[in-house]
Amino acid sequence: MSVDAHHHVWDLSVRDQDWIAEGSPLRRDFGVGDLAPEARAAGVDRTVLVQTVTVAEETPEFLALAAGNDLVAGVVGWTDLTRPDVADELARLRELPGGRYLKGIRHQVQGESDPEWLLRADVLRGLAAVADAGLVYDLVVLPGQLPACVRAAAALPGLTFVLDHLGKPPIASGALEPWARDVRALAALPHTVCKLSGMVTEADPASWTVDDLRPYADTVLEAFGPARLMFGSDWPVCTVAASYGEVVDLARRLTDPGDHLQILETTAARVYDL
Numbered sequence: 293m294s295v296d297a298h299h300h301v302w303d304l305s306v307r308d309q310d311w312i313a314e315g316s317p318l319r320r321d322f323g324v325g326d327l328a329p330e331a332r333a334a335g336v337d338r339t340v341l342v343q344t345v346t347v348a349e350e351t352p353e354f355l356a357l358a359a360g361n362d363l364v365a366g367v368v369g370w371t372d373l374t375r376p377d378v379a380d381e382l383a384r385l386r387e388l389p390g391g392r393y394l395k396g397i398r399h400q401v402q403g404e405s406d407p408e409w410l411l412r413a414d415v416l417r418g419l420a421a422v423a424d425a426g427l428v429y430d431l432v433v434l435p436g437q438l439p440a441c442v443r444a445a446a447a448l449p450g451l452t453f454v455l456d457h458l459g460k461p462p463i464a465s466g467a468l469e470p471w472a473r474d475v476r477a478l479a480a481l482p483h484t485v486c487k488l489s490g491m492v493t494e495a496d497p498a499s500w501t502v503d504d505l506r507p508y509a510d511t512v513l514e515a516f517g518p519a520r521l522m523f524g525s526d527w528p529v530c531t532v533a534a535s536y537g538e539v540v541d542l543a544r545r546l547t548d549p550g551d552h553l554q555i556l557e558t559t560a561a562r563v564y565d566l
Contacts, residue, residue, distance in 0.1 A: 294337070295561055296525045300343075300527070324341075330536040340395065342456075373418025378421045396430050396454065402460070423448060428454055431454065435474065458511075462494070479520070480515075509547070527539075
């Protein structure tokens, strides 16, 4: 069976997802109950639920959700890395119902106007607290922010950095550089990992082909190797371009069968301690 290392859920009656455009097919509720039959039909039996908004209340909700079902095996939550008491806050989250499911922290760095936000002294202090708590840090960044990721990771060799969505390369345009150069620089650090996720929505959602995606998948596979590459569906965001089953199949088609056990299961299980 496989691990899906990256998906989301949300309930618009609890809080808005202001990043979703009006009229988008994503502007409705998506829950684990919607995902579970699709995941299991695709051979996925464990998942990692990832934060969607920078709201403190979301992470405790996700932890409780993980404790109440048998699909979600880990949570990547959010907390304010810049708060002076971030270490205490991480400890508090671990003590909540379902706190043992907290495996990592993420912040929407892609939305920060400062391309070197990760290098701020207060952010680096917060990242060090994440490492001290035994958690990993997920990077959701744009290609232009990758150089800062490299410098932040180099400064914190004790923290595992997980690059979401290959660093969002410009697949729709077909350009590889400078994204490929910067991804290789990040991968040169042994405590970095990459998710094979988010590709269909960085391509043309209506007309992408496997051949469009292959150069980007090949780049991260060569750079990180299968032992530091993990599959993530990015459900339900992926559904604007492909079904859940299609993105699972895509990961298999873009990688060698001999690497499937690592990419589809063991890397995520090891990195997130599932």
